[in-house]
Amino acid sequence: xxxxxxxxxxxxxxxxxxxxxxxxxxxxxxxxxxxxxxxxxxxxxxxxxxxxxxxxxxxxxxxxxxxxxxxxxxxxxxxxxxxxxxxxxxxxxxxxxxxxxxxxxxxxxxxxxxxxxxxxxxxxxxxxxxxxxxxxxxxxxxxxxxxxxxxxxxxxxxxxxxxxxxxxxxxxxxxxxxxxxxxxxxxx
Amino acid sequence: xxxxxxxxxxxxxxxxxxxxxxxxxxxxxxxxxxxxxxxxxxxxxxxxxxxxxxxxxxxxxxxxxxxxxxxxxxxxxxxxxxxxxxxxxxxxxxxxxxxxxxxxxxxxxxxxxxxxxxxxxxxxxxxxxxxxxxxxxxxxxxxxxxxxx
Numbered sequence: 001x002x003x004x005x006x007x008x009x010x011x012x013x014x015x016x017x018x019x020x021x022x023x024x025x026x027x028x029x030x031x032x033x034x035x036x037x038x039x040x041x042x043x044x045x046x047x048x049x050x051x052x053x054x055x056x057x058x059x060x061x062x063x064x065x066x067x068x069x070x071x072x073x074x075x076x077x078x079x080x081x082x083x084x085x086x087x088x089x090x091x092x093x094x095x096x097x098x099x100x101x102x103x104x105x106x107x108x109x110x111x112x113x114x115x116x117x118x119x120x121x122x123x124x125x126x127x128x129x130x131x132x133x134x135x136x137x138x139x140x141x142x143x144x145x146x147x148x149x150x151x152x153x154x155x156x157x158x159x160x161x162x163x164x165x166x167x168x169x170x171x172x173x174x175x176x177x178x179x180x181x182x183x184x185x186x187x188x
Numbered sequence: 189x190x191x192x193x194x195x196x197x198x199x200x201x202x203x204x205x206x207x208x209x210x211x212x213x214x215x216x217x218x219x220x221x222x223x224x225x226x227x228x229x230x231x232x233x234x235x236x237x238x239x240x241x242x243x244x245x246x247x248x249x250x251x252x253x254x255x256x257x258x259x260x261x262x263x264x265x266x267x268x269x270x271x272x273x274x275x276x277x278x279x280x281x282x283x284x285x286x287x288x289x290x291x292x293x294x295x296x297x298x299x300x301x302x303x304x305x306x307x308x309x310x311x312x313x314x315x316x317x318x319x320x321x322x323x324x325x326x327x328x329x330x331x332x333x334x335x336x337x
Binding site: 062139148 | 212233234235271274278282306307310311313
């Protein structure tokens with residue numbers, strides 16, 4: 001059976017129930033996983049899908065907007081830097097210890113050189129005590145340089161989203177999270 | 189009289205710049221209340237980057253040649269801008285900031301597009317004397333943030 005460029009795995013059967021992550025139990029309300037061939041042509045469609053997912057689960061348009069931005073930046077980075085023929089993006093709405101959690105997770109393979117470069121940048125972004133200040137500094141530093149952006153990952157953190165990453169072998173996993181207490185539009 | 193001739197020159201040369209239109213993005217030049225303007229609409233993603241970069245470079249050259257004092261950038265119908273398009277704005281603003289006779293860049297924002305203020309405030313921080321963020325007061329038409337952002 002052939003697979004299309006984008007395989008959408010909708011929330012069922014993982015939509016509801018307990019899953020374990022980082023040693024904690026959390027109740028997942030909505031879950032979506034996309035596996036796709038890295039392609040610039042898919043980036044906007046994928047980020048819109050993430051935005052629609054967020055609107056399905058919660059009524060806060062600001063959070064949806066920030067996750068749309070984050071999904072776009074991460075999907076675009078994967079199309080630029082992935083060394084493999086397939087990448088994945090997951091978005092999940094869950095509840096944990098009385099708080100709601102929206103999580104965006106991407107996975108891709110990359111070359112050792114790229115992993116080294118990105119891990120230095122990600123480490124700095126993750127550790128920043130004032131992400132907006134770091135973002136402003138990067139803007140100032142790259143302003144005179146032609147054709148260099150390198151702002152996407154710092155932008156995600158500067159716009160108020162939590163950020164983490166891990167590298168196992170040649171696989172890079174990026175995690176973007178937002179915790180909130182507003183009621184969900186779907187029941188857990 | 190000389191000032192009027194200069195203003196006329198700016199407007200004519202801006203209107204002569206080529207538009208850029210695709211299925212999901214457009215960039216057109218014009219005037220708003222006698223001030224040169226650039227209007228971006230749609231989705232500012234990877235496919236729009238080179239057009240945005242090229243257009244802003246051309247606008248900068250025209251405005252400098254005409255000793256213009258300001259330009260309006262209408263973002264009312266722009267529902268997203270990726271970091272590479274933002275970088276094109278960063279490069280433009282940096283050039284204006286470091287030129288001897290900087291002009292003002294007035295970014296017109298649509299409050300219904302929630303990403304805009306959040307995403308564009310860093311540009312103002314880069315050059316507070318150059319970049320001004322103006323919210324469009326009654327923007328009923330155009331894409332709402334239902335488009336995603």
